Amino acid sequence: MKTTQDFQKERLSAGQKVGVINLGCARNLVDAQMMLGRLKKNGHRIVASDQAETVIVNTCSFIEEARQESIDTILDLIELKKQGKIKKVIVAGCLAQRYGKDLAKEFAEVDAFVGTPTLSRDNMPQQLQLTPKHFAYVKICESCFNACSFCAIPKIKGKFISRTIESIVKEVKELDAHGVKEINIIGQDITAYGMDVYRQKSLARLLKELVKVIKNIEWIRLLYAFPSHVTDELIEVMAQEPRICKYIDMPLQHISDHILLEQNRNITTQQTVELIQKMRKAMPQGFVRTTFITGLPGETNEDFEQLRGFVKEFRFERVGVFVYSKEEGTLAADMKAQVPEKTKKARLDALMQDQQAISSAIQQSFVGRSLKVLIEEKEDKSSDTYIGRSEYDAPDVDGVVYVRSQKALKAGDFVQVMITDAYEYDLAGVVE
């Protein structure tokens, strides 16, 4: 499989106008930032994808739906190339990493399939930031060594690798110096950070180093934690350090011992309950974003009813639910007792309905409370309303806060907002 460097040397004549279409998750976005940073360094002009001569589609291959979106985008670009509107099509990212050879036979019009870039332990390449200037994603590790039975990511991403603390501190200091106000710490499993390079879970240690060096950054957000790798030390530093958001994205995936075992999640019902109770005690105002899978092979009605009971009892602030997707090459794909699609979907709908009632009650509880909000943009030129996020809203996946302000505000400003209205996922209020 070609790397982006090979492709550049071979196929991209200097000064090409290159654009990227990034699909999938924030981790893929950092890969796109690395690719564009390298292309810019090599003299190429980075433009919006609809202005480009060469378009890179950075694909996702997580589940069937994501693969279909990637394929559709490739087909659209091939059509543009046939019409002479673009000169070259490059397919990068997880789909290319996983199926590059087969896709190359199917899509002869594609100029190159390049695999996912390897994360450097020490020298993070210059990135071209694709997020708005006031927030950034910081990828601290790549891949993971948990072997969840339903997941193909470790097969796509390869060996688990953590960057050194020095390399991450250097990147964060640069972001801080460039006026970034919020950093989102990402990886496949950020709570395994350091288990390779430092032989122990080192996320808490990393966070302590980061808070020592930041001046402008006021929010550090943790995304993609693995429950059985969350340590007491991590909960403590989250609870005590005001600049670490009282928010964690931690997929639990299920709660019954039977299914947690089948998922190979390396945690039990009791341990999960104790972990959530510990977090709630340390951060009573804290938010947990989590996801669950319905319909893993062998899931019984009892397993599912146990999950419903758990979700109702622990009232998570942010919940996503996915139906089990059979992934080639995973353990679960060969499991007996595959659950019918109709049943999977019915269980997803039931869980989302339960959660809707919980979410709107939690939203309502913010009316009359004061919240710190990071302004992202003005709703539109004429209005006095701005769109922002609280520490409980991760970029792109959670809700927003609509902020009415007589005073002119700009992206990156922090304001205190009195919440006056609550909607299903969003809040609204007025600057204090």
Ligand code: SF4
């Ligand atoms: S933690 Fe599990 S679900 Fe997440 S990337 Fe690793 S193997 Fe996949």
